[in-house]
Amino acid sequence: MGMQTEKLIALNDFCRYHNIEVSFVESLNDCGLIETFKAGGETFVELNALPELEKMLLLHFDLDVNIAGIETIIAMLQRITQLNQQMKHLQNRLRFYEGEQF
Numbered sequence: 001m002g003m004q005t006e007k008l009i010a011l012n013d014f015c016r017y018h019n020i021e022v023s024f025v026e027s028l029n030d031c032g033l034i035e036t037f038k039a040g041g042e043t044f045v046e047l048n049a050l051p052e053l054e055k056m057l058l059l060h061f062d063l064d065v066n067i068a069g070i071e072t073i074i075a076m077l078q079r080i081t082q083l084n085q086q087m088k089h090l091q092n093r094l095r096f097y098e099g100e101q102f
Contacts, residue, residue, distance in 0.1 A: 008044035011036060018057060027067055028056060033074060 015022045025045070028034040034053050037044045045053065052074075059065040059073060 007047050008037065009047055009050070011043040011045055014045060014050070014053075018054075020057065020061070024057075024060070025053070028053070028070070031067060031071055033067075033071060 011022055011025055015025060022043070025034060025036065026043075029036045033056060034045065034049060037046075056070050056074070059070050060067075065073065
């Protein structure tokens with residue numbers, strides 16, 4: 001499997017805890033929003049993916065956003081993160097050049 005099992009949670013356990021259908025997470029996996037792993041006839045999710053997965057659950061169940069909407073929102077959030085990183089990098093470069101005296 002390659003992953004250490006202590007870094008994974010069984011998808012059935014996650015879905016039971018959140019009272020959701022496994023098919024919802026499978027739909028997220030099918031469109032590439034979350035990655036699941038199969039081993040020994042069971043499906044797992046990485047523990048470090050849980051905050052993002054729980055964000056998607058909130059979007060879907062609390063705000064009634066469909067899978068396509070979740071894809072769009074996640075892509076926009078990722079783009080905002082990239083732009084913020086670029087802006088911070090450019091601000092650092094600007095500070096460096098402003099600090100040089102010719």
